[in-house]
Amino acid sequence: MIEVEHLSKIYGSTAAISDITFSVEPGEILGFLGPNGAGKTTTMRILAGYLPATKGTAKIAGYDVHENSLAIRQKIGYLPETPPLYPEMTVEGFLHFVARIKGISAGDRRQKVEAAMQRCNLQEKRKVIIRKLSKGFRQRVGIAQAIVHDPPAIILDEPTVGLDPRQIIDVRNLIKSLAGTHTIILSTHILPEVSMTCSRVAIINRGKVVATNTPENLMTQLTGGSGYELEISGEPALAKQVLQNISGVILVESMPTSDHYRPHLRVISQPGTEPGKDIAAALIRGGFDLYEMRRVSASLEDVFLQLTTEEKQLSPETETTETETTETEGETI
Template structure:
């Protein structure tokens, strides 16, 4: 449904993104994950036709974004990081306006508007001015305008930024409810967003895709750091060497904690990939005559995967992709400001 092949966007000599390739299947939610300035927004804007790529191709529903721009725009719903709302319109009037400018037939608009408000839990706010809504409800209106024409593909750029925990859960559940009927790309740097919402993850760092897989497969690829943490009581002499002799044990580390006194100790045991020596660890501690107060499994998290793939030292002389991304943001902000200055009001547009 959504395909990006070798996309690059270069400003002068600085690439904002470079050779970005990924695809999203019909009905799937793809989490587009990366640190700030990694190239997420640039990629989203290329996919929506807002920004031309320097090289590469992007297709939505098999239509090339560059060659069939207007057709592609009919196939997508787009929520930028700042929702494009008219604060002095009511929710329902705004969605009717959006449906009109998106080319929906007059006979279809009332039904589609009510459907979008229902799915986004906005019926109780239909006659409320948008400027009087909380940020969470304004975000819902932004999603409603993206789906009001029932597009097959939806692109959401940082849809929960700035929301409180309750609002984040509500928007997250809304996005999950859209899956199946719609293909969704969710751009974010918030890790729980990805693990709780997305079917697959594409991680971008410094303008390049560094991994694409399901969250479960990404975790399985990161064996380092998995193992156990133990709290034991008694004489530790010889225990570390005995534990290291067990099959599948990679390292045994004694953690220093003055609060535990002289007899209590905490150990961190990392294991080799494919081994789970938990039973043997517990048995060895007990056979050594020590008290086992706690034994907790350690598993790699999506945060560990993210840090593993995106934490790196900047190479001297390498182009600063963050600067390129920020330059693109500045150009875009100026462009949007100029566009807003010259844009007709909704009333003017309706009059025309």
């Protein structure tokens, strides 16, 4: 549904994005994850037809974004970070206005507006002036204007930024309800947003896509999967030697602790292995007291920090980072 190939945007000598490639399958929610200034908004604006790319191609529903800009705008719904709302209009009046400028016929307009309000739970707010709405409801109106013409692809740029926890849950559930019938690309730097909403992740850093995969596969590929945290007695260096000889153990490292008499160790195991029993037995045979042994799993935060603080390459869809970028502020209606 969405295909991006070797896309670049260069301002003078600065590359906002550089040679990025990724795709989004029909009905999928792709989390476009990266730190502030990584190039997320630039990419979203190119896909929405707001910015031209310097190099590369982007296609949505088979149409080239640059060559078929008007056709693309009929195929997408776009919510920029700041919702493009007219604060003096009512919710219903604004959505009718949007439906009209998006080319919905007069005969279908009321039904489309009602469907968008129902999907975004805005029926009770239909006559309320937009400036009087809470930020969470304004965000709902922003999503409603993006889906009122029932587009096959939806582009959401930081849809939950600035919302309170209750509002975040509501918007997140709304986005998840759109999956399947719509293809969604969700730009964010909020890690829980991705793990709770998206089926696949593309991580961008310094203008380059450094990994594309499911969150689970990324966690396994980068961190080696799950492991164990141990609290023991004895010399940690000797314990490391004992543990490193166990089949399935790929890394043993010390963890920070204020208790010098009970060192804390982290043991990372190979994917598909369960060396917990062997770890406990080896420590006891070696004369170490085992006070606590806790199973831990890698998190998306571990993956994100590793990819955005190191120049690490993954196969097959990973590239190393090069130039640091900044993104301009401001949105368009």
